[in-house]
Each structure stands twice: as C-alpha cells, then as structure tokens.
Amino acid sequence: MKEIRQGCLECGKRLLGRIDKKFCDNSCRSTYNNAKNRIKNVLIQRVNSQLRKNYRILSKYNTSKKTTVARQTLALEGFNFELFTSTYTNKSNNTYYFVYDQGYMPIYDGKRYLLVKSKSE
16 A cells, blocks of 8 residues: 655645655654644633733832731732742741742631742752
8 A cells, every 4th residue: 555645734835855854854744843832822821921910019018028018909910819939838837829939828717818939048
C-alpha cells in the first residue's frame, strides 16, 4: 500500500525530501506552531497579568508586615480572590493565600482580610 503524501501543513506547497516531512521551511513550521499555541499563550498571559495586578494591590495596602483591609477595597482595585500562587495552613487551621511573598487571609466573616508578607529566606 502506497502512502499519500500531503503538502506543507501551513501553506500547502508540495514537499520535497524526507517522507515524514511536514513543512516546506522553518518559517511555515514556526507560523503553524505559533498559531497552534496562541490560545494557550493568551490564557497564560491573562493569568500572569492578573497575578501581577494582585501582587501590586497587596503590596500597596500591606505597608507593614501585617495589616487589615476591607474586602471591598481590594475588590474595587480589581483584586481577583481566585488567583494565587500558594497556600499555607498554620497550626490553628487558618489558611493564608499567597501571591508570591504577599499573603492574605479572610477574617471577620470574610468582610476584612489580614495582609501578611512571608519571611524572606
């Protein structure tokens, strides 16, 4: 049974050379793979952008090592409570959510947040 060889996956040109070749040149290969990965890259860029924004907001309000701030204040700045980089649960079973070294924990029925900064190593 003879294999039917397709053209370049990006531009459709006839392929010369190896039987398993998929692209006519590096430009077509790059263009094809960039388009294929574009959706993933956009998602990553959005998440990273929001993490940077969360970090800036926490840094703005946490001028000392510990402080409290209203949830509404953070929300009005555009803080996304669903995005964080890590969590820490202490011996009292309180969970802190961290955006890199800036952390927050809900207090007073979730209307206020305790802001903390992790100890640098």
